[in-house]
Amino acid sequence: MTRTLTHDYVVVGAGTAGCVVAARLTEDGARTVLLVEAGAPDSSPRITTPHTWPALHGTDVDWAFRTVRQRATGHVHDIPRGRTVGGTGSTNAMAFLRGDPGDFDTWARQGCTGWDYASVLPYFRRSETAPHGDARYRGGSGPLRPAPSASLHPLSRTYLEAAQEAGHPLTEDLNGPKLRGASSHDLLIADGRRQSTATAYLEPALGRPGLDLLPRALVQRLTFDGDRCTGLDAVVDGEPVHCAAGTEVVLCAGAIGSPHLLLRSGVGPAEEIERSGVKALHDLPGVGRNLQDHIILAGLTTPSRGPLPPPSGNLGEVTLLLDSEPGRASVDLQIVFIHVPFTNPWQRAPEYGYTFGVGHMRPASRGRLTLASADPEAPPLLDFRYLDQAQDLRALVAGVRHALEIGRTAPFDAWRGAEHPLVGADDRAVETFVRDAVQSYGHAAGSCRMGVDALSVVDPHLRVHGLTGLRVADASIMPEIVSTNTNAATVMIGEKAADLLRGRDRAES
Numbered sequence: 001m002t003r004t005l006t007h008d009y010v011v012v013g014a015g016t017a018g019c020v021v022a023a024r025l026t027e028d029g030a031r032t033v034l035l036v037e038a039g040a041p042d043s044s045p046r047i048t049t050p051h052t053w054p055a056l057h058g059t060d061v062d063w064a065f066r067t068v069r070q071r072a073t074g075h076v077h078d079i080p081r082g083r084t085v086g087g088t089g090s091t092n093a094m095a096f097l098r099g100d101p102g103d104f105d106t107w108a109r110q111g112c113t114g115w116d117y118a119s120v121l122p123y124f125r126r127s128e129t130a131p132h133g134d135a136r137y138r139g140g141s142g143p144l145r146p147a148p149s150a151s152l153h154p155l156s157r158t159y160l161e162a163a164q165e166a167g168h169p170l171t172e173d174l175n176g177p178k179l180r181g182a183s184s185h186d187l188l189i190a191d192g193r194r195q196s197t198a199t200a201y202l203e204p205a206l207g208r209p210g211l212d213l214l215p216r217a218l219v220q221r222l223t224f225d226g227d228r229c230t231g232l233d234a235v236v237d238g239e240p241v242h243c244a245a246g247t248e249v250v251l252c253a254g255a256i257g258s259p260h261l262l263l264r265s266g267v268g269p270a271e272e273i274e275r276s277g278v279k280a281l282h283d284l285p286g287v288g289r290n291l292q293d294h295i296i297l298a299g300l301t302t303p304s305r306g307p308l309p310p311p312s313g314n315l316g317e318v319t320l321l322l323d324s325e326p327g328r329a330s331v332d333l334q335i336v337f338i339h340v341p342f343t344n345p346w347q348r349a350p351e352y353g354y355t356f357g358v359g360h361m362r363p364a365s366r367g368r369l370t371l372a373s374a375d376p377e378a379p380p381l382l383d384f385r386y387l388d389q390a391q392d393l394r395a396l397v398a399g400v401r402h403a404l405e406i407g408r409t410a411p412f413d414a415w416r417g418a419e420h421p422l423v424g425a426d427d428r429a430v431e432t433f434v435r436d437a438v439q440s441y442g443h444a445a446g447s448c449r450m451g452v453d454a455l456s457v458v459d460p461h462l463r464v465h466g467l468t469g470l471r472v473a474d475a476s477i478m479p480e481i482v483s484t485n486t487n488a489a490t491v492m493i494g495e496k497a498a499d500l501l502r503g504r505d506r507a508e509s
């Protein structure tokens, strides 16, 4: 027999955004919320110890998705996603960067009223306590406590010196008004442990009478009465459960989970859905389109003279944001310094070394997520179309050249065991390297795009077009991926979603 749970709101996914939405909706005691999560709570050292995050991939806390073979790289790429309370915020690398102020102004110019930088800044500030920054931009009393590393790894200090020697400015706070330069940037590490929205928002809220967490619950499909979403069906420890929503269902299942659940429920491009054996309920052609990710290059690892000081922090506590060509209005490259070797499985890794992780932050390539099958256990087909657009390849080639230049400066002389083989290589050789070095930066976004045109999925109030009682609030709604790592912007989306759900839209009040 199917058990039924009834709440005002049912939130799908206790990840970065879902924990924020559930905690904010229940803070005044005016409504009941059920937070449904496929994974289990986990506060063991494997999650909380900052430098062990790479070991989480491929374990029970990872959905371990894979792309279809990518035309431009020839490879199938791993797409890790957190499957635990805290979601990918419990398994990620803990960098805390908001994006460029201009990113949000671009969203607003595309019709997303209320999402320009001035309108979203209060939500960024509300999410954090960051006394080290300028109070005009940084928060003073929010749940998260982002801060730069208190004791930088010796090689991280070398990188900051080397970047300056190569002509890049030092920037105090990349979450201030200016996203450019080298910096020891904010991390979500507090008292030596990972912080996530699970630890900072959800845990303190769990005792509230209006908030229930349903872990180990795989949501199968949404349920509808006409065009109104009434709840969802899930399986918990092998038992069917119906979760009824008196007011609304909010999808916070992430840039892969949310479009996948919509498609499985019959919401998406009708013809395509029916080909997979799912009855189409609502033709919404944009679901799963506009899939975006950042690329980070693996394998720009320089052999060191011998063993290096032990890893610390999140392994990548300093970064550089820069332009691939002069005169750009906003940065499009990030070179994160990783004080250990970092390679793809098919690349050769030196035993000891350090890596320049070149990331492309303004990809022109757009991909697509489609249904592989009606089976809720079957992963969707993920085609990010990495390097589909020639300009993405060009930017990464420029990024490699910048990284090699920094690696050859005097501050690295004491550490460098040998030159990287690409030093002195021509553009063709660097392009070949780039194609082979592509790795997902883990920043999937955009697959339930917010907007007002026919291919958008949600409106600027995050309501799914053409349906009632259903919103999406996670990284999937970004019309264009932000110019940095995506977690902080997803926290902001959760904060703003909670206000929209409570009818408190600051931007329009």
Ligand SMILES: Cc1cc2nc3c(=O)[nH]c(=O)nc-3n(C[C@H](O)[C@H](O)[C@H](O)COP(=O)(O)OP(=O)(O)OC[C@H]3O[C@@H](n4cnc5c(N)ncnc54)[C@H](O)[C@@H]3O)c2cc1C
Binding pocket: 012, 013, 014, 015, 016, 017, 018, 036, 037, 038, 039, 079, 080, 081, 082, 083, 084, 085, 086, 087, 088, 089, 091, 092, 093, 094, 095, 096, 097, 217, 218, 219, 220, 252, 253, 254, 255, 257, 258, 261, 441, 442, 443, 444, 474, 475, 476, 484, 485, 486, 487, 488, 490
């Ligand atoms: C390896 C890696 C490193 C990263 N490092 C950084 C970093 O250092 N800084 C940064 O800013 N960003 C980083 N990111 C990206 C960032 O963590 C994500 O953008 C962000 O967490 C996305 O939040 P979300 O709420 O959209 O989704 P998620 O946090 O992924 O939450 C979605 C939740 O929904 C659940 N769910 C999905 N489907 C279902 C279903 N059918 N039933 C029930 N539950 C379901 C999932 O289990 C998950 O808990 C990284 C990502 C990866 C993969």
